[in-house]
Amino acid sequence: MNISLALKIEKALGLEEGYFIILQVYYDIEQEKIKQKKSRTDLPQLRPVLFWDTKIITIDWEKHKKAIIKRVFERGNEMGKNEIIRFYGAKTVDTILNNLFLNNE
Structure with a gap:
C-alpha cells in the first residue's frame, strides 16, 4: 500500500494517521522473516x-x-x-x- 492511498483511507475511515503504513511495515517485516527462514543453508539433511x-x-x-x-x-x-x-x-x-x-x- 502506498502512503497516498493509506492517508486517503485513514481519513475516510476516521483512523489515526499512519495506521495503515504501520500495519504495512509489520507485514513487510513478517514477509522478510519468512524469506530469511527459507534461505537458510544449514537445514537438516534428513531422509x-x-x-x-x-x-x-x-x-x-x-x-x-x-x-x-x-x-x-x-x-x-x-x-x-x-x-x-x-x-x-x-x-x-x-x-x-x-x-x-x-x-x-
Missing part, C-alpha cells in the same frame, strides 16, 4: 521418507520443531537424530523430548 506426508521443502523448521523432533526420534535412525541435535541444539532437543515424555505418562 525424505520421514516426512512422507508433507513436502519437506515447505516445512517451517522453527514453528513445527516439536513435531519434527518427535517424529525423528520416534522413526528416524541415529544419523537423523544426530542431525536434529546439530540443527536445534542438544538443550532444545532434550527439553522437547522431556516435555513429550512427561506429557505422555
Whole structure:
C-alpha cells in the first residue's frame, strides 16, 4: 500500500494517521522473516521418507520443531537424530523430548 492511498483511507475511515503504513511495515517485516527462514543453508539433511506426508521443502523448521523432533526420534535412525541435535541444539532437543515424555505418562 502506498502512503497516498493509506492517508486517503485513514481519513475516510476516521483512523489515526499512519495506521495503515504501520500495519504495512509489520507485514513487510513478517514477509522478510519468512524469506530469511527459507534461505537458510544449514537445514537438516534428513531422509525424505520421514516426512512422507508433507513436502519437506515447505516445512517451517522453527514453528513445527516439536513435531519434527518427535517424529525423528520416534522413526528416524541415529544419523537423523544426530542431525536434529546439530540443527536445534542438544538443550532444545532434550527439553522437547522431556516435555513429550512427561506429557505422555
